Amino acid sequence: MTIVRVALPVPLPQVFDYAAADATEADVGRCVKVPFGRGDRNGLIVALGNTADVEPARIKTVHHIQREVPALPADWLALVDFVARYYHAPLGEVVALALPPGLRRADGVSDADEDPLLEIGEAGRRALADARRPSKALMLLQALAAEPGPWRRSVIRAMAGGEAVGDVLRRGWLTAIQDEGRVAALASGAQPELTAEQARAIEAIVGGGAGFRPWLLHGVTGSGKTEVYLRLAAHALAQGQQVLMLVPEIALTPQLEQRVAQRFAAANVVSLHSALADGARSRGFVQALTGRADIVLGTRLAVFAPLPRLGLILVDEEHDASYKQQEGVRYSARDVAVWRARQRGVPIVLGSATPSLETWYHARSERYALQTLSQRAVAATLPAVHCIDTRRLKLDEGLSPGLQAAIGQRLERGEQSLVFLNRRGYAPVLSCPSCGWVSRCPHCSANLVVHLADRRLRCHHCGCDGSIPHACPSCGNQDIQPFGRGTQRIEARLAERFPQARVLRVDRDAARTRAQWEKLLDTIAAGEADILVGTQMMAKGHDFPRLTLVGVIGADASLHAADFRAPERLFQQLMQVGGRAGRGTLPGTVLIQTEYPGHPLYQHLGRHDFDAFARMALQERRSAGFPPFTHQAMLRADAPALDDAVEFLRHARRLAEALAPEGLRLYDPVPMRMTRLARRERAQLLVEADQRGLLQAFLLSWIEMLYRQRTARELRWQIDVDPLEV
Numbered sequence: 001m002t003i004v005r006v007a008l009p010v011p012l013p014q015v016f017d018y019a020a021a022d023a024t025e026a027d028v029g030r031c032v033k034v035p036f037g038r039g040d041r042n043g044l045i046v047a048l049g050n051t052a053d054v055e056p057a058r059i060k061t062v063h064h065i066q067r068e069v070p071a072l073p074a075d076w077l078a079l080v081d082f083v084a085r086y087y088h089a090p091l092g093e094v095v096a097l098a099l100p101p102g103l104r105r106a107d108g109v110s111d112a113d114e115d116p117l118l119e120i121g122e123a124g125r126r127a128l129a130d131a132r133r134p135s136k137a138l139m140l141l142q143a144l145a146a147e148p149g150p151w152r153r154s155v156i157r158a159m160a161g162g163e164a165v166g167d168v169l170r171r172g173w174l175t176a177i178q179d180e181g182r183v184a185a186l187a188s189g190a191q192p193e194l195t196a197e198q199a200r201a202i203e204a205i206v207g208g209g210a211g212f213r214p215w216l217l218h219g220v221t222g223s224g225k226t227e228v229y230l231r232l233a234a235h236a237l238a239q240g241q242q243v244l245m246l247v248p249e250i251a252l253t254p255q256l257e258q259r260v261a262q263r264f265a266a267a268n269v270v271s272l273h274s275a276l277a278d279g280a281r282s283r284g285f286v287q288a289l290t291g292r293a294d295i296v297l298g299t300r301l302a303v304f305a306p307l308p309r310l311g312l313i314l315v316d317e318e319h320d321a322s323y324k325q326q327e328g329v330r331y332s333a334r335d336v337a338v339w340r341a342r343q344r345g346v347p348i349v350l351g352s353a354t355p356s357l358e359t360w361y362h363a364r365s366e367r368y369a370l371q372t373l374s375q376r377a378v379a380a381t382l383p384a385v386h387c388i389d390t391r392r393l394k395l396d397e398g399l400s401p402g403l404q405a406a407i408g409q410r411l412e413r414g415e416q417s418l419v420f421l422n423r424r425g426y427a428p429v430l431s432c433p434s435c436g437w438v439s440r441c442p443h444c445s446a447n448l449v450v451h452l453a454d455r456r457l458r459c460h461h462c463g464c465d466g467s468i469p470h471a472c473p474s475c476g477n478q479d480i481q482p483f484g485r486g487t488q489r490i491e492a493r494l495a496e497r498f499p500q501a502r503v504l505r506v507d508r509d510a511a512r513t514r515a516q517w518e519k520l521l522d523t524i525a526a527g528e529a530d531i532l533v534g535t536q537m538m539a540k541g542h543d544f545p546r547l548t549l550v551g552v553i554g555a556d557a558s559l560h561a562a563d564f565r566a567p568e569r570l571f572q573q574l575m576q577v578g579g580r581a582g583r584g585t586l587p588g589t590v591l592i593q594t595e596y597p598g599h600p601l602y603q604h605l606g607r608h609d610f611d612a613f614a615r616m617a618l619q620e621r622r623s624a625g626f627p628p629f630t631h632q633a634m635l636r637a638d639a640p641a642l643d644d645a646v647e648f649l650r651h652a653r654r655l656a657e658a659l660a661p662e663g664l665r666l667y668d669p670v671p672m673r674m675t676r677l678a679r680r681e682r683a684q685l686l687v688e689a690d691q692r693g694l695l696q697a698f699l700l701s702w703i704e705m706l707y708r709q710r711t712a713r714e715l716r717w718q719i720d721v722d723p724l725e726v
């Protein structure tokens with residue numbers, strides 16, 4: 001009898017043994033269906049077991065081993081094992097996160113290529129020579145003939161007149177290339193001439209060799225980091241290697257996908273993100289696994305794509321908080337990517353205009369090699385940044401006269417403006433001036449936000465919503481007021497103030513689906529919007545040459561936030577959003593409305609001096625003993641009653657005291673800042689040490705103990721290693 005060890009997606013730290021008569025070493029890394037409890041579960045075989053360890057009478061037999069898909073390789077198993085150990089999460093849960101659901105369920109997965117590589121065939125050449133009756137299909141064929149091929153079908157479809165590709169294929173004018181190996185995946189799209197700084201960075205990184213080396217590419221906004229990534233990718237592809245490219249948000253993938261596909265028309269570019277349908281995600285994953293994907297482009301979960309020919313990892317906007325998963329397995333895809341680059345012995349490039357302080361510190365201390373792009377690629381300068389002192393100004397729905405005048409000028413010149421406010425909805429709260437009632441969420445310690453667009457009161461934390469009452473629910477007063485401002489309110493005021501302008505709101509409510517989001521971006525790019533009102537969705541990565549003014553409102557609130565990372569986040573956000581201005585040939589301006597124009601953060605921002613800001617912020621962190629000078633883990637507990645959560649943490653702290661090595665710091669359990677979320681009360685306990693190893697060793701034995709504690713059924717706890725929010 002052969003025993004297989006199976007990782008199952010259950011919140012238990014161990015793997016489970018099953019009997020499988022015909023299993024061999026070749027089945028390690030394969031998905032299985034097994035009986036578990038009263039039902040069945042899908043899991044992954046992570047090792048073969050030893051019959052001596054199990055009682056033969058108690059062992060159950062696997063139902064099915066999925067053998068149509070190649071087994072996941074040893075390096076992939078080592079990767080998920082590392083994530084499970086470092087983040088102290090059950091291995092089965094890490095596997096469940098890393099594998100597409102369809103693959104785990106052992107659905108039939110085909111890696112058949114749905115996006116064939118096409119070239120002009122014999123029939124096509126004849127059609128071109130005859131060229132009698134002009135048709136859409138013929139025009140498309142002629143356009144293709146003018147370019148060097150071959151092309152992916154998806155790339156042809158995206159071209160002007162690309163709708164006719166089906167017709168061209170039916171006529172047999174294009175034929176699929178069977179042996180893709182003979183086509184070097186070389187850059188075929190037009191490439192701009194590199195700037196001197198870009199050329200230097202590429203030369204240095206390529207010259208750094210094929211082995212493990214972490215790079216920070218610190219390039220100001222609009223400096224052309226994407227071009228650097230594309231050239232590095234081209235180099236890796238030319239060596240027959242695969243490239244993994246991570247982006248922080250799905251919202252950023254459409255444009256990048258397009259750029260990558262245009263540049264590498266012959267390469268097999270696979271997207272991986274959570275918004276993909278099951279089938280597409282499984283197919284992309286299997287293409288990566290079988291080595292048929294050349295470039296894997298995706299959000300954080302793409303870091304788990306198996307890549308047998310991996311040669312390069314690129315992490316765009318490496319500072320972005322969305323690389324850290326905030327629920328379940330709380331991993332940081334950026335940090336996992338660095339580990340993976342080391343494991344596989346390949347270079348990794350972390351790019352940003354505003355690196356995280358952790359990464360910047362590594363670059364300063366020469367653990368990471370640094371390449372800097374200090375100039376913009378197209379624009380002559382960075383935008384001019386000015387503060388508008390609002391202390392003595394009368395604001396019109398939050399908008400200063402100076403900002404309004406500047407928007408007016410842009411309108412006259414036919415340029416675009418962006419008003420940035422990181423708060424969606426119409427107003428953050430509805431309140432009654434006569435009795436003091438405010439719209440509280442019944443389930444969270446948060447207010448319900450007024451959404452006038454669809455006349456709802458909505459909680460941005462738990463999602464619950466209701467209609468807007470006509471009178472105060474507490475005293476009956478008819479005159480209840482929305483208090484404060486969100487994007488909808490600014491949009492409404494701007495539309496009133498500039499009736500001739502096309503005002504467009506860009507936030508998560510306006511872009512619920514990917515299709516809506518792409519449509520918004522197209523509208524902006526086509527110049528069919530004059531004034532944009534946007535949240536942080538607009539802050540990142542976008543490149544709209546006619547956008548010359550960025551107005552920032554409501555930023556001061558973050559200056560005094562309690563979180564020690566708040567200033568870093570604010571500086572990054574403002575530098576990023578300001579960086580959307582003046583990226584083409586037209587000069588840009590950033591206007592920040594503030595009551596603290598002398599604040600050092602705004603001063604550094606005005607000078608585009610990231611280094612000075614980072615030095616200051618790191619100095620503060622060093623003296624306060626915050627990361628990167630210390631390493632943290634947070635134990636969080638939640639329950640219907642706060643006392644239960646706190647009591648569990650007190651108990652956990654007592655257990656920890658007995659274990660804690662010298663140098664480990666245990667803090668007192670405290671309620672979380674937003675204590676109540678979706679009817680659960682939450683508390684946390686911070687653990688800290690100056691050495692990562694010390695903290696990790698302690699966590700290992702502590703968490704083992706915690707798993708053994710009997711807790712109330714209603715209580716849940718989780719550990720967050722390297723937490724972003726403390």
Ligand SMILES: Nc1ncnc2c1ncn2[C@@H]1O[C@H](COP(=O)(O)OP(=O)(O)OP(=O)(O)O)[C@@H](O)[C@H]1O
Nearest residue numbers: 192193194195221222223224225226227353377541
């Ligand atoms: N060498 C070059 N020659 C001409 N144009 C270039 C060159 N490199 C980049 N560009 C153009 O410069 C613009 C800015 O480039 P890109 O969007 O890559 O900047 P970025 O560094 O990623 O900026 P951000 O951090 O703000 O997203 C783009 O329109 C890009 O096409």
Ligand SMILES: [Zn+2]
Nearest residue numbers: 441444459462
């Ligand atoms: Zn709520």
